[in-house]
Amino acid sequence: MNKILIAISVFIWGFASLLNYFGVLDFSIENLTSIIMIAYGLSSTNLAFRQNNRRQLIISSTIFLLGILFIVKSNYEITETRSMVFVSIFLITASISILLYIENLSQKVFLYSGMILFIVGILLLKFMRELQITFLIYKTVNLFEIFWPIILIVFGLSILVSKNK
Amino acid sequence: MNFSPKAKMNDQNLYEELFSEQNYLKKPDKHGLYRSANNSVVAGVCAGIANYLHQDVKLIRLTTILLLILGWWVAVFYLVLAFMLPIEKNPKELSYEEHYQIEQENARTVFAGLLILFGIHFSLIELGIETSNNFFVLPNNFMIPVIAIAFSIFLFTNKFYSNYNLSEQKKSFRLIKKRKMFLGVCSGLSKYLSVDLTSLRIIFLILLFLTLGLFSIFYFMLYLFSKYEMEII
Numbered sequence: 001m002n003k004i005l006i007a008i009s010v011f012i013w014g015f016a017s018l019l020n021y022f023g024v025l026d027f028s029i030e031n032l033t034s035i036i037m038i039a040y041g042l043s044s045t046n047l048a049f050r051q052n053n054r055r056q057l058i059i060s061s062t063i064f065l066l067g068i069l070f071i072v073k074s075n076y077e078i079t080e081t082r083s084m085v086f087v088s089i090f091l092i093t094a095s096i097s098i099l100l101y102i103e104n105l106s107q108k109v110f111l112y113s114g115m116i117l118f119i120v121g122i123l124l125l126k127f128m129r130e131l132q133i134t135f136l137i138y139k140t141v142n143l144f145e146i147f148w149p150i151i152l153i154v155f156g157l158s159i160l161v162s163k164n165k
Numbered sequence: 166m167n168f169s170p171k172a173k174m175n176d177q178n179l180y181e182e183l184f185s186e187q188n189y190l191k192k193p194d195k196h197g198l199y200r201s202a203n204n205s206v207v208a209g210v211c212a213g214i215a216n217y218l219h220q221d222v223k224l225i226r227l228t229t230i231l232l233l234i235l236g237w238w239v240a241v242f243y244l245v246l247a248f249m250l251p252i253e254k255n256p257k258e259l260s261y262e263e264h265y266q267i268e269q270e271n272a273r274t275v276f277a278g279l280l281i282l283f284g285i286h287f288s289l290i291e292l293g294i295e296t297s298n299n300f301f302v303l304p305n306n307f308m309i310p311v312i313a314i315a316f317s318i319f320l321f322t323n324k325f326y327s328n329y330n331l332s333e334q335k336k337s338f339r340l341i342k343k344r345k346m347f348l349g350v351c352s353g354l355s356k357y358l359s360v361d362l363t364s365l366r367i368i369f370l371i372l373l374f375l376t377l378g379l380f381s382i383f384y385f386m387l388y389l390f391s392k393y394e395m396e397i398i
Contacts, residue, residue: 007320014313021306054358089376093383107338113386120382136377144375149287155367156280159273160227162363 002044002056009040030074037067049103057103058096065092082141083128090121200247202256203264206271207319208247223274230278234285237305240312247319273361338387339394348388 013036019025020032041064048057069088078084097114101107128134144151201212204222211229215222232239259267338357340349351369355362372380 003320007317010313010320011317014310014317017306017310017313021310055360058358058360086376089372089380093372093380097383104336106336109338109387109390112390113383116386117383120379124379133377140375140377146291149284149291151371152280152284152287154284155364156277156284158363158367159277159280159361162361 002047005040005044005047009036012036012039028074030070034067034070034074037063038071041065041067045099052103054100054103057099061096061099062092065095080134082138083134085141086137087121087125087128090117090124094118094121198250199253200250202253203259204267204271206275207243207316209252210243210246210250213250213253223270226271226274227278227281230275230282231285233282234289237308237312241308244312244315338391340388340391341394348384349393350384350387350391353391353394354387 013032016025016032017029020027020029041060041062044060045057045064048054048060065088069084069092072078073081073084094114094117097110097117101110101114104110124131128137198217199213201209201216204212206226211226212222214220215225218225229239229243339353341352341356342349344352344362346352346366351366352362354360355365358365369380369384373384
């Protein structure tokens with residue numbers, strides 16, 4: 001069922017991009033991709049809840065939240081996008097953690113950690129400038145931007161080399 | 166090679182056994198080039214080629230993905246093969262569990278291959294080596310959507326076994342001492358979420374780096390509020 005959802009999303013993306021290419025529709029590819037990500041993320045999260053599939057739940061909720069992040073980024077002019085990445089990591093992880101608690105209400109550990117991450121994220125959002133860590137974030141993200149292709153290669157190779165446990 | 170009459174007789178018997186009307190229907194097609202019916206990610210072309218060449222399917226799949234670095238023509242060539250090659254007529258019957266294992270292994274290979282492919286692609290861009298913006302005479306803005314539509318059609322027509330182990334999911338999150346590297350949080354989480362441990366560890370490390378180490382709060386929270394899994398002696 002999830003593969004069918006992926007197929008539908010990819011088909012809509014491809015068809016809409018073709019219409020865009022021929023001038024029937026007029027929008028940016030970034031906008032279209034984020035809308036598809038949101039639509040796929042929502043339906044897939046719903047499906048994951050119905051099937052109690054935790055792995056799908058974390059993947060689809062991440063895609064949904066990243067879709068929101070991209071749509072905000074492509075529609076609004078944000079001056080400090082790098083700080084946005086920093087806070088988003090906390091807020092997205094907090095949301096996923098709370099979703100994991102909703103999926104299995106006996107696991108309060110995810111509720112506590114999710115709530116604490118939310119608080120940390122909001123505090124960072126509010127006091128980032130006062131804490132004067134923006135320059136550190138810029139430095140780190142700059143470093144990441146240089147080395148991220150190598151990180152991807154290492155990541156891929158480690159999956160290939162490691163045994164399926 | 167043994168050419169004695171006795172060996173010839175044995176070969177004849179083996180041949181008859183293999184190609185008798187009843188058994189022939191059960192044997193997989195190994196002589197021609199076919200698309201695989203029970204080992205496919207998109208259309209089973211790579212598994213078909215691997216069967217034909219007697220090579221590891223993982224290697225063929227990875228090579229195909231990495232060849233995409235040379236251009237989108239590889240994807241088009243794949244789709245042409247997918248449309249032209251016939252599907253295996255008498256595939257080997259696999260159990261539900263075997264299908265699931267094959268699917269998991271395929272997912273790992275494709276995911277790893279795509280990560281390496283994107284890594285190489287963006288490394289080349291960083292080094293100033295531009296990839297072509299056009300596929301032959303057609304622009305990428307046209308070709309990529311067409312490939313996406315064809316890809317989705319093949320996904321529609323495939324049969325998948327992704328939800329096999331849902332009933333076997335762990336009911337509670339526990340830290341695991343046996344496979345721990347630091348406190349056992351990642352190994353516990355990987356078991357609870359049924360995700361790959363190495364991938365989870367690397368994602369944790371990346372997030373830790375991007376958040377200047379503050380992401381460790383999440384790690385320690387999970388450690389503080391959870392117990393270790395009971396070890397069976």
